[in-house]
Amino acid sequence: MTRQEPDWGEGSRFYLPNEDAGVVRAALRRLRRRPRRPVFVGGSGMALLEGARTLPHLESAVYVDVAAFQFEYFRLLLRAVACSQGPGELRSWFARTVVPELHRHQSGRGRSYAPDQILAAMQHLFGLDFFFDAAAFGQARAILGRVVAVRSGIGAYLAAAPVNHDFIYLSNVPDYLVPNDLAALFAACRRHKAAVYLLATSACPDRAVLASAWQTAGYRPHEASARLDAANRGLGSPYLERPWNRPGTIHLLLPTS
Numbered sequence: 348m349t350r351q352e353p354d355w356g357e358g359s360r361f362y363l364p365n366e367d368a369g370v371v372r373a374a375l376r377r378l379r380r381r382p383r384r385p386v387f388v389g390g391s392g393m394a395l396l397e398g399a400r401t402l403p404h405l406e407s408a409v410y411v412d413v414a415a416f417q418f419e420y421f422r423l424l425l426r427a428v429a430c431s432q433g434p435g436e437l438r439s440w441f442a443r444t445v446v447p448e449l450h451r452h453q454s455g456r457g458r459s460y461a462p463d464q465i466l467a468a469m470q471h472l473f474g475l476d477f478f479f480d481a482a483a484f485g486q487a488r489a490i491l492g493r494v495v496a497v498r499s500g501i502g503a504y505l506a507a508a509p510v511n512h513d514f515i516y517l518s519n520v521p522d523y524l525v526p527n528d529l530a531a532l533f534a535a536c537r538r539h540k541a542a543v544y545l546l547a548t549s550a551c552p553d554r555a556v557l558a559s560a561w562q563t564a565g566y567r568p569h570e571a572s573a574r575l576d577a578a579n580r581g582l583g584s585p586y587l588e589r590p591w592n593r594p595g596t597i598h599l600l601l602p603t604s
Contacts, residue, residue, distance in 0.1 A: 579595075
């Protein structure tokens with residue numbers, strides 16, 4: 348490991364999103380007021396770059412993850428985008444630096460994907476246009492100075508955030524929270540008066556408890572939620588046959604007042 352690389356280590360690692368960032372882009376377009384200060388639950392951080400690059404009046408985009416590996420991996424990704432002159436160079440960096448580690452990680456789980464399969468998934472399942480389109484790459488590169496990385500849990504961050512966020516991307520974090528933590532998370536979101544995007548999968552033990560938590564906090568589904576869910580090509584899509592996929596539903600939520 349060098350100072351420019353995370354400790355690849357063992358255990359759970361997100362080198363890529365498994366959600367469709369194209370749907371995140373679509374959700375941002377559906378909002379009456381385009382967000383200026385979004386915050387994204389971490390993972391690979393690619394969903395943040397893909398979504399935030401499309402916001403015309405972006406002031407800041409905050410990445411939040413509690414895991415040391417993910418925090419350092421995101422910083423590595425930001426450096427790679429900054430040092431690349433176009434999407435071709437970025438893909439070359441990814442193939443050279445990340446794919447071998449991704450292959451090692453997947454092999455430990457009994458899976459193996461060729462580099463061309465990985466790139467195809469990035470483009471066609473995960474909607475990572477900034478890896479393939481020059482204009483999208485330019486937009487992602489242009490916002491790097493407004494991206495902030497914070498090592499924290501999302502609930503703790505929202506409770507003490509120094510700025511008021513207007514869009515909160517939760518990914519499928521609610522799948523793994525007990526009712527009290529769900530209530531606290533949505534209450535923190537509501538204090539920001541922010542729109543919320545989440546994916547509830549079959550890992551969620553009780554969808555009714557999840558819905559009750561956001562309703563109690565003062566949220567309602569955006570009318571575009573069903574269309575966003577139908578467009579999903581990644582995690583949660585009923586049309587995607589992959590060992591890592593599981594059923595899920597996308598929810599775009601708005602404050603009730």
